[in-house]
Amino acid sequence: MGSASRAVSCLCCPCKCLACGLFSCLCSILISLLVVVGVLALIFYLIFRPHMIAATVDSAALAQFDLAPNSALAYNLSVDITVRNPNKRVGLYYDDVESLALFQDQRFGYVQLDSFYQGTEESTKVSPQFHGQQPLQGDVNAANFRSQQTDGKFDVEVKLNARLRVKVWAFKVRGPKARITCPLSVPAPGNNAGATFKPTDCKVWF
Structure with missing residues (x-):
């Protein structure tokens, strides 16, 4: 039926x-x-078996970090960052590489870095240099600056952003944007208390 x-x-x-x-x-x-x-x-x-990239700040030094009465920050910060590709079969291209420096969540430095390629299980050192002058906003930041200056070290955050391309054999595929965040405790300029910078691992986001 x-x-x-x-x-x-x-x-x-x-x-x-x-x-x-x-x-x-x-x-x-x-x-x-x-x-x-x-x-x-x-x-x-x-x-x-792709693995997350890793990054470590090997050294960081402040040659200048002064806050003027008008809240203008004069800075000279040098950083050495090692970025590692732990993958055994995947190469990585880092494009549009930029580095930022922040104090109290306010950006005071920006540097555009050269693109680079990282083969399998390779490490690459990048060394952004930040120097110039930048106003800080708010009285709280000025108070925090003076407090950290008294302690002899500054809490600075350095970020590294890059657009990734993945290489597998002869094939290249557009990948995600990598965001590397490095919270640092950097000795104040002219610190004679024996404070030294300790290598710091960074967090990686995609």
Whole structure:
């Protein structure tokens, strides 16, 4: 009875049956493609096992860090950062590399760095230099500056941002934007109390 009804329906409206058939075929193709992509992604992960990049600030020094009465910050900060690619089969291109320096969440320094390529299990050292003058906003920042100056060290945050491209064999694929954040405690200029900078690991975000 049901088969006869469908046959009659198709005879009465062949276009409807054709549309249903095409829709069913497209759904089958789409599901198959999703399964294939999922399997390939799993195989890619099991073969290459991509790992998160890592970064460490090896050294940081303040040659100048002075706050004028008008809250203008005069600064001269040098930083050495080692970025590591722990992957054994994946190379990384770092494009649009920029470095920022912040005090109390206010940016006072900005440096554009050269792009670079990092082969498998390679490390690259980048050394941004920040110097200039920048106004700080708010009385709280001025008070925090004086307090940290008395303690003989400043809490400075250095960030490194880059657009990644991933290289697998001869293939290059556009990757995410890497954001590296490094909270630092840097000895104040002219500190004679024996304070030294300790290498600091950074946090990496995508």
